[in-house]
Amino acid sequence: MNNRHIYVLSAVLALIGLTLFAYKSQVLGFPLQPQEQTRVWTIEAAVRFDPGPAAVKATLRIPNLTPGFSILDENFISRGFGHATRSAPAGRESQWTLRQATGPQTLYYRAQVYRDASRIAEDTTPPFPEQPVLDEPSRIAMEGLIAEVRRQSADVASFTTELLRHINHAERDPYVSLFMSRGSAPADAAELATIFLAGASIPARIAHGIQLRSVPGPVQSQQLLEVHDGVQWLYFDPKTLEQGLPPDFLIWWRGDEAIASLEGGSNLDVTLAVQQNLLDSMVVAERRAELTGSHAMDFSLFALPIATQAVYAVLMMIPIGALVIMLLRNFIGVKTFGTFMPVLVALAFRETRLLWGIVLFAIIVSLGLLIRFYLEKLRLLLVPRLTTVLTVVxxxxxxxSVLSQKLELQPGLSIALFPMVILSMTIERMSIVWEERGASEAIQEGIGSLLVAAVAYVIMGIAWLEHLIFVFPELLLLVIAMSLLAGRYTGYRLLELRRFKALAPSGSGP
Structure with missing residues (x-):
């Protein structure tokens, strides 16, 4: 098999892994850091009223198109009322109904929202608005104002800014003052702007929203003017003339209507409140995947039982340890007893801790090696000899463990976590190397094995890396790609440069 096949296969695996990683992190919002938290705001609307003798129908406008934010969860709280939600020109509406009610009533709408940069107003391009129906003097004033503002502007954004400036200085503008003196215009600047923009054939609407803040408590709704420039909706503050959505501004409903309406009752009052909380980012990501219809959570490790998740949290780090061993052996040149022995020893170090693990490992291997040398004199066959060594281990x-219990040394009790078979095979392998290549070579490989296990333990113990591999297991495809590429490496290892130093040409003297 040629190198091109290896390169293409490695590139495909890496591309698949990175694509899945990007989708889960950027689209679904899977957290990149352990214990990462997302700011979530709980918004609440309390609708209070006194019912009449007839049937009651209470309607509340609720958030729908909220640029920059997504709804995590929402609840509708009432006692005995029928409830339904529906789409409306102003967005979404929640409607409570009851045939007969007695005493003051309070209905609640509560939702959790979080910042979502990918969230935009996904409604379609609106049609050109109809010309407002005005009397002749008001129509002439409107046309004069539009002509003057058009001369002072270059596009829809600048046209809107200039128009709002004229409206805010109505007492000094003859067209606006004449228009308002005729009683044809509302007192609200945003509503008046929509009339003039309709006269200029520019789609516009009023957006009502609240400022999300960290201090809990009641908030007042604010108005923004939304204007469509043919491509997207632009936002303007009708008072300050600032363009763009203010930071942490949640659009609640749109249109000229109030936030709530009531049939069959009186004394309608709506109170808005907000409270900020911190929520586990993984919970937010799970909810986002559910809302978008993604099956990423169904096929993730989080779908497993919690006890099984704990097992795989450890197992998923074994390929990382193997990658560390591959780099140290194939590129650095560190000698070890086998490939997987250091990884399993590194896993045991997670419980015994590094220093005590090295001490216990050295004691077991040293004592086992003495027993192995004694068994060599008995000239036993391989399997009986390994069985004896395993039993001795x-x-x-x-x-x-018993001695540690008597001496009250807690780390010594964790020695049972060492893989017994691996220790037995290490003792067997070390004794063979001792006999065939000498004590120096055996000791070098033993120290190398401990060194590699220690490095693997440190790398596998990085909390951020554990979190990343568990949440994004597709990143292990990158490990496979790196292993395939490393499998074709036939160059020098770093420690081999010392062996061939004598072959290097000596420097010539002056």
Missing amino acids: VLLMAGI
């Missing part, structure tokens, strides 16, 4: 581990 178990007895040594049990003896060290």
Whole structure:
């Protein structure tokens, strides 16, 4: 198999892994940091009224198109009322109905919203508005104002800004003052602007929203003017003339209507409140995947039982440890006893901790090696010899645990977590290397194995890396890609440069 096939396969695996990672992190919002939290605001509308003798129908405008924010969850709270939600020109509406009610009533709408930069107003391009129906003097004043503002502007945005400036200085503008003196215009600047913009054939509407803040308590709704420039909606503050959505501004409803309406009752009052909370980002991501219809959570490790998740949280780090061993062996040149032995020892270090783990490992291997040399003199066959060594290892581990209990050394009790078979095979392998290549080579490989296990333990113990691999297991495809590429490496290892130093040409003297 040629190198091109390896390169293409590695590139495909890396591309798949990075694509899935980007989708889950950028689109679904899977957290990149452990214990990452997302700011979530709880918004609440309390609708209070006194019912009449007839049937009651209370309607509340609720958030729908909220640029920059998404709704995580919402609840409708009432006692005995029928409830339904529906779409309306102003957005969405929540309607409570009851055949007969007695005493003051309070209905609640509560929702959790979070910042979502990918969220935009996804409504379609609006049609050109109809010309407002005005009397002749008002129509002439409107046309004069539009002509003057058009001369002072270059596009829809600047036209809107200039128009609002004229409206805010109505006492000094002859067209606006004449228009208002005829009684044809509302007193509200945003509503008046929509009339003039309709006369200029520019789609516009009023957006009502609240300022999300960290201090809990009641808030007042504010108005923004939305103007469509043919491509997108632009936002203007009708008082300050500032363009754009203010920071942490949540659009609640749109249109000229009030936030709530009531049939069959009186004394309608609506109170808005907001409270900021911190929520686990993973919970937000799960909810976002559910709302978007994504099956990413169904096929993630989070779909497993909690006990199984704890097991895979450890198992998913084994490929990372193997990657560390591959780099240290193939590129650095560190000698070890086998490939997977250091990884399993590194896993045992997670419980014994590094220093105590090295000490316990050295004690077990040293004592087991002495027993192995003694068994060599008995000239036993391979399988009986390994069985004997394994049994000796178990007895040594049990003896060290009992001794640690007597000496009140808690780390010594964790020695049972060491993989017994791996220790037995290490002792066997080390004794063979000792006999065939000498004590120096055996000790070098033993120290190398401990060194690699220690490095793997440090890397596998990084909390951020554990979180990243567990939440984005597709990143292990990158490990496979790197392993495939490293499998074709035939160059020098770093520690081999010392071996071939004598072959390097000596520098010539002056």
